[in-house]
Amino acid sequence: MSTPRYDIYAFIHKGLRAFMAHTLTRVGRVDPHDPAEVAEVSDELRALLDICAGHVDHENHVVHSAMESRRAGSATAIADDHVDHLRAIDSLRAMLPRLAGSDEAAHALYHALSAFVAHNFEHMEQEETSHNAVLWATHSDDEIRELEHRIHMRVAPHEMQLALRWMLPHMNPAERARLLGGMRQSAPAEVFDGVLGLVRPLLGGRDWRKLSLALGI
Numbered sequence: 001m002s003t004p005r006y007d008i009y010a011f012i013h014k015g016l017r018a019f020m021a022h023t024l025t026r027v028g029r030v031d032p033h034d035p036a037e038v039a040e041v042s043d044e045l046r047a048l049l050d051i052c053a054g055h056v057d058h059e060n061h062v063v064h065s066a067m068e069s070r071r072a073g074s075a076t077a078i079a080d081d082h083v084d085h086l087r088a089i090d091s092l093r094a095m096l097p098r099l100a101g102s103d104e105a106a107h108a109l110y111h112a113l114s115a116f117v118a119h120n121f122e123h124m125e126q127e128e129t130s131h132n133a134v135l136w137a138t139h140s141d142d143e144i145r146e147l148e149h150r151i152h153m154r155v156a157p158h159e160m161q162l163a164l165r166w167m168l169p170h171m172n173p174a175e176r177a178r179l180l181g182g183m184r185q186s187a188p189a190e191v192f193d194g195v196l197g198l199v200r201p202l203l204g205g206r207d208w209r210k211l212s213l214a215l216g217i
Contacts, residue, residue, distance in 0.1 A: 005132070009124065011167050011171060011175065012055065012167060013124045013127075015167030019166040023045055030106055032100060032103055035100060049089045049092055054159055056082045056086060058151045059082070081123050088119075095112060164195060165198060169199065176207075177214035180195065180199075181214070
């Protein structure tokens with residue numbers, strides 16, 4: 001069997017799908033007449049929208065630029081989607097101040113977020129198929145890893161922490177161990193320990209035992 005090619009989208013998209021699904025269900029059951037709940041759900045949605053906007057920016061400036069440099073026009077369709085996504089993000093943010101005390105606003109926000117999530121799920125699948133096909137045809141795995149490194153250098157620490165919070169619990173055990181094993185080799189010990197402290201409460205006992213065994217901790 002051939003060795004699978006490096007997939008730059010795999011981990012971050014698992015995290016984004018999980019974060020979107022979680023936030024959509026939270027918005028769907030929010031009580032707009034409970035101020036504390038409205039504040040909590042609004043903060044979660046703002047965090048999701050922030051990471052989505054950052055993800056668009058990183059892909060535009062790093063991944064799309066690399067694709068276009070070697071195959072002109074290969075990122076055009078998804079780039080157009082990104083323009084629509086940024087408009088939708090702005091629209092969703094504008095809806096949040098109307099949420100408190102309004103059943104109608106809660107209903108409207110839920111349906112607008114549903115459409116946003118649905119489009120993003122289709123969009124991510126297209127990236128994982130057609131965009132990966134371009135990247136694999138025009139770049140080596142080492143070059144793709146370098147693109148990912150360039151993205152990581154653009155990510156603020158709080159954005160990286162949020163991304164890891166949603167990626168790590170929703171990877172399969174082998175993916176989780178591979179990512180954290182690489183992090184243990186390349187990151188300062190205090191950073192690695194901090195990530196372990198972040199993920200441990202988010203994993204069930206079985207997943208934590210598998211990770212501990214894989215990492216020898």
